[in-house]
Amino acid sequence: MNEEVLGRLKAAEEVFWKNDGYKHHEVMEDGAFTMDDIRAAEERLSKFAPLIERLFPETSGQKGIIESPVMRLERMERHLDGVYGTALDGSLYIKRDDILPISGSVKARGGIYEVLKHAEDLALADGLIDEDLDYAQFASDKFRELFSHHTIVCASTGNLGLSIGIMSAKLGFKVEIHMSADAKAWKKAMLREYGVDVIEHMDDYSRAVEVGREEAMRRDDFYFVDDEDSVTLFLGYAVSALRLKAQLEEVGIEVNRDKPLYVYLPCGVGGAPGGITFGLKTVFGDAVHPVFAEPTHSPCMLLGVMSGRHDEISVRDIGLDNVTIADGLAVGRASKFIGKTVGDMIYGFYTVEDEALLKLLAKLRDEEGMKLEPSALSGMPGAYKLQQKDPDMTPGTHLVWSTGGDMVPDEVWRKDYEEGQALLGDE
Ligand SMILES: *Cc1c(COP(=O)(O)O)cnc(C)c1O
Numbered sequence: 001m002n003e004e005v006l007g008r009l010k011a012a013e014e015v016f017w018k019n020d021g022y023k024h025h026e027v028m029e030d031g032a033f034t035m036d037d038i039r040a041a042e043e044r045l046s047k048f049a050p051l052i053e054r055l056f057p058e059t060s061g062q063k064g065i066i067e068s069p070v071m072r073l074e075r076m077e078r079h080l081d082g083v084y085g086t087a088l089d090g091s092l093y094i095k096r097d098d099i100l101p102i103s104g105s106v107k108a109r110g111g112i113y114e115v116l117k118h119a120e121d122l123a124l125a126d127g128l129i130d131e132d133l134d135y136a137q138f139a140s141d142k143f144r145e146l147f148s149h150h151t152i153v154c155a156s157t158g159n160l161g162l163s164i165g166i167m168s169a170k171l172g173f174k175v176e177i178h179m180s181a182d183a184k185a186w187k188k189a190m191l192r193e194y195g196v197d198v199i200e201h202m203d204d205y206s207r208a209v210e211v212g213r214e215e216a217m218r219r220d221d222f223y224f225v226d227d228e229d230s231v232t233l234f235l236g237y238a239v240s241a242l243r244l245k246a247q248l249e250e251v252g253i254e255v256n257r258d259k260p261l262y263v264y265l266p267c268g269v270g271g272a273p274g275g276i277t278f279g280l281k282t283v284f285g286d287a288v289h290p291v292f293a294e295p296t297h298s299p300c301m302l303l304g305v306m307s308g309r310h311d312e313i314s315v316r317d318i319g320l321d322n323v324t325i326a327d328g329l330a331v332g333r334a335s336k337f338i339g340k341t342v343g344d345m346i347y348g349f350y351t352v353e354d355e356a357l358l359k360l361l362a363k364l365r366d367e368e369g370m371k372l373e374p375s376a377l378s379g380m381p382g383a384y385k386l387q388q389k390d391p392d393m394t395p396g397t398h399l400v401w402s403t404g405g406d407m408v409p410d411e412v413w414r415k416d417y418e419e420g421q422a423l424l425g426d427e
Helices: 003-010 035-055 057-062 074-084 107-125 135-139 141-147 159-171 185-193 205-217 231-250 271-287 300-307 338-345 354-368 382-389 410-425
Strands: 016-018 070-072 090-096 151-156 174-179 197-200 222-225 261-266 288-295 348-352 396-402
Touching (some): 016 382, 035 231, 074 090, 074 354, 107 141, 107 159, 107 222, 107 271, 151 159, 151 205, 174 185, 174 205, 288 300, 300 338, 348 354, 354 410, 382 396
Parallel strands (some): 090 396, 174 197
Antiparallel strands (some): 016 348
């Protein structure tokens, strides 16, 4: 273990750790999952697209495919050049999962995919599906009647609950969401409006998962979406890489070893960034370098991978409190399998202070007119931190994966914005 990095992690200082276990893609061929798994997930989502279009008319422009655009961040790049006192080697882009349809966060990828897959499994078992069934019929009474006898359960810091709650409720499932102490009041209120049973916990995320999982295990008609351990979520997230490849080609952004793609991914329990990383490495190989971003008070994945102890170590074990304004990232113990599965595909990890997130939130609004939630900003300084750490890196395309924001009520978001403005003013 890197003692210098560990010391700074304990002191809740910002760090950048270049993963010494990072491997070339060629040597990772015998992994547990393959491109076939990603393709199968992509095909399933295509089959369900007519249903999504029917249930969520806002997706009709993309024919029921839930996807977000890639955008250039020219003004923000110029601002950050100034802050870091150096021009970025390459160009800064953003992947706008903050405006993903249905739930306005990256969780619309994994969460919705897992609910759809479960609905399909139930319908198959019940003999409701034949070869050429149009999946739009999942919205019909026959299916709703079936789903009304089943309950979907998950635990969440907020956004996974939103995405699973909304999708499940629309299909006619009963839904029970266990919310950790970090979850914002508006997320709970919105879910209750959908008729979701929201159970509030005073504990942190890991404990909420435990309670939800235990409860679901006692019942045959309960299905638990396990954010700490779900392969289905993982593959739902991974599909994004195939979509990204097509998007980059469309706008003429080359990705190869001489012009690599660096991707900065906010990390909570690890499911979303882990699934996306697996997708990216499978699609782009050595031409992509995924980098994970975490709050200084919740660096569970960095700690888990660096120590090799994965889910067997918590940030509390090194004296951190797991308290952060980046609510989607407030996770003290990493996923059971992400670190083990994709640990060697992650180029590096870094941490960001809450105040830095707020300043970036305000600046991104002023410079680019984008409204992100604090968690989603953690990827923003990654390119510059990497460049400081590794001045000789190959110049390329730097993609900040923005993970949430669109659903945040304006008055809630304003408070963060104003706090960020005040911090910028103090400088
Ligand atoms: C959940 C979440 C993440 C990270 O996803 P994990 O699967 O928990 O690692 C990042 N950003 C936001 C806004 C989120 O809600």
